[in-house]
Amino acid sequence: xxxxxxxxxxxxxxxxxxxxxxxxxxxxxxxxxxxxxxxxxxxxxxxxxxxxxxxxxxxxxxxxxxxxxxxxxxxxxxxxxxxxxxxxxxxxxxxxxxxxxxxxxxxxxxxxxxxxxxxxxxxxx
Numbered sequence: 001x002x003x004x005x006x007x008x009x010x011x012x013x014x015x016x017x018x019x020x021x022x023x024x025x026x027x028x029x030x031x032x033x034x035x036x037x038x039x040x041x042x043x044x045x046x047x048x049x050x051x052x053x054x055x056x057x058x059x060x061x062x063x064x065x066x067x068x069x070x071x072x073x074x075x076x077x078x079x080x081x082x083x084x085x086x087x088x089x090x091x092x093x094x095x096x097x098x099x100x101x102x103x104x105x106x107x108x109x110x111x112x113x114x115x116x117x118x119x120x121x122x123x124x125x
Contacts, residue, residue, distance in 0.1 A: 003113050006040040006082065010061050010106025011074040018070055030077040037081025046085065046112065051092040053113045058099050061106030068097050075108055082110070 012029040014021050058071045072095070083090040100109075 033077035037078035041085035
């Protein structure tokens with residue numbers, strides 16, 4: 001199976017869950033992020049992948065400490081745009097999160113792998 005790589009810009013600060021701004025103030029940033037994700041998926045020709053492992057690598061714009069779960073939450077709108085472009089629900093995706101070295105302007109790399117999905121059935125006891 002072919003792997004797909006999408007490069008996104010660093011998410012707007014207001015999309016981070018700790019920014020504590022009114023959710024209505026971030027509407028334009030969410031729309032822009034969704035459009036960026038959609039355009040990235042279309043540009044790279046991503047097929048419909050209802051189940052995929054997505055390796056997300058964050059390259060922050062500076063050396064400030066950032067929590068990985070906050071960075072992941074800030075790209076939710078990007079992921080929604082990618083899923084919309086594919087015509088799938090992102091509920092079937094699994095994620096691996098990594099932190100890279102800082103790069104000027106910051107970036108987020110999404111590596112989609114369809115053959116790396118492991119289906120687990122059953123419960124936790």
